[in-house]
Amino acid sequence: MQGTRAAVLAVLLTALATMSAPAQEAPFLRSPVLTLDQERLFVDSQIGRALTEALEDASAALAAENRQIEAELIAEERDLTERRAALPSEEFRAMAEAFDEKVVETRRVQDAKARALAQRREVGQQAFYRQVLPLVAEIVRERGGVVVLERDAVILSAEQVDITDEVIAAIDARLVPEALDPSGAGPETGGEASAE
Template sequence: MRRAFIPLVMMLAGVTPGLAQQAPVAEPQTNTPAPARGGVISPVLTIDSERLFHDSAFGQRVTREIEVESEQLATENREIEAALEAEERELTEKRSQMKPAQFRLLADAFDEKVQRTRAEQAAKNRALSEALDLERERFLSAAAPVLEQLMRNSDAAVILERRRVFVSSSVIEVTDEAIALLDEAIGTGLTDAD
């Protein structure tokens, strides 16, 4: 089985046993159009979709906006935490001066306030994650026609996710070209009206 596999691999790589040491043969001229921007002509292309988003102007804008909002939420959380800790200390100090039933009412109200505040802050955090997901979807929708054009320019039938491909030539990796085309076509994703 292994002996049959080696010639098959060599044949797929364009190497024929006995001819491996010969000088390369010039390829016949074809009427295939030259790829745009110095790209590659291949039926299969690969792309790193994470890098496509994060390195594009659109993705960088979204990342900056989400980071700013996340920092604001973290600051708000720290302020709320400090206020709740102060309120808890004050409540603890009053405990010795109160009847147990009175203290229990105040303690239960405080616990309820803490739980409500946690839920509100968690909802704000989820909203940030959802906003990021929506922006990614918006990006992919805007990117689809650009990537389709890149496929046509490269005579490709498919673009595969780079991280899902076991082995490939770096020649068919077109993330940088796709980022340049996307930056040109959609920029940051904001319109003049925004």
Template sequence: MRALVAALVFLLPALMAGPVYSQNTENAQRSALMVVDYDALLSASEYGRSIIRGIEAQNVALSNENRQIETRLEAEELALTEERETLSAEAFREKAGEFDAKVVALRRQQDEKAQNLARLRDTEQQRFYEEVFPLISQVAARHGIEVVLNKGLVLMSLEGVDRTTEVIDLIDSTLLPASDNDNR
């Protein structure tokens, strides 16, 4: 029994390690699988960055609008506070209630705009990946790849199985308008 356990202790790691250490880049390039960094497709391709820039521009515009509203409301609040001394308690309560209702309505309106923008971002990302999927398939077919994995889910891969750069180049050459391609 001890001999069997000892043999397993020494033999099992050697059997398991053999294939891992014998792989090289040449074998990886003939692999039936490839990895693609899906996040990099969006963030590193010019086409993806153009989508991100469009969303970011809308985010900046909404932030600017929020600051303008905040400045305007602060001025109204200050004016109401100064006016308090000249108003009866009932008149002040009425004006303060109107102001509070206005603040709540504006906050609700701006929150809705932010939620719509978040939905737009998600929709645009989904549309991007739907447009890119056939291009990933095209690269896979070109190399005889049977399995495509998201690099973010892979613990380790050899350089030769990562086709992210190739897919990014195909995205930009296929999906960018011709004028954008000429300016790269």
């Protein structure tokens, strides 16, 4: 059984190797089936990197804010502990309860900020892919494609049917990283990026 699989794989590899020769003469291979690496579109395009950097900056700022708040709460707790012996028990209990409430509220606020940041990442990526879709469709039409498969889901294909680099080049040429909405609404297009 394994020998049969190896033979089939060898035949497929030979067929793919022969497909490569004409593709080197033409700028691309016309094929009804094309592949695309969606993650690379986001990671390797200028606008995807800009969104990622903005989100990383916001995440780092939130982490720094959390560390600062934690240090302040630790100092406040230490001060409260040191004052305990000098305070009447009722007054100390009231102060301790107020401190506990402050800790709980602070945690709630900071957790909400972290959730908002995660949502901003998700919304930004969704907006990115919505903006990219017309560019992908245009390249698919140019290539004579009828279906695009995620590259990671394909076991074997000719390199020339992958359109990832073409789409990244189109994104970099036609989507504007500077127009990124800092609220997380995602990228905006330049003048040429609309679908035909």
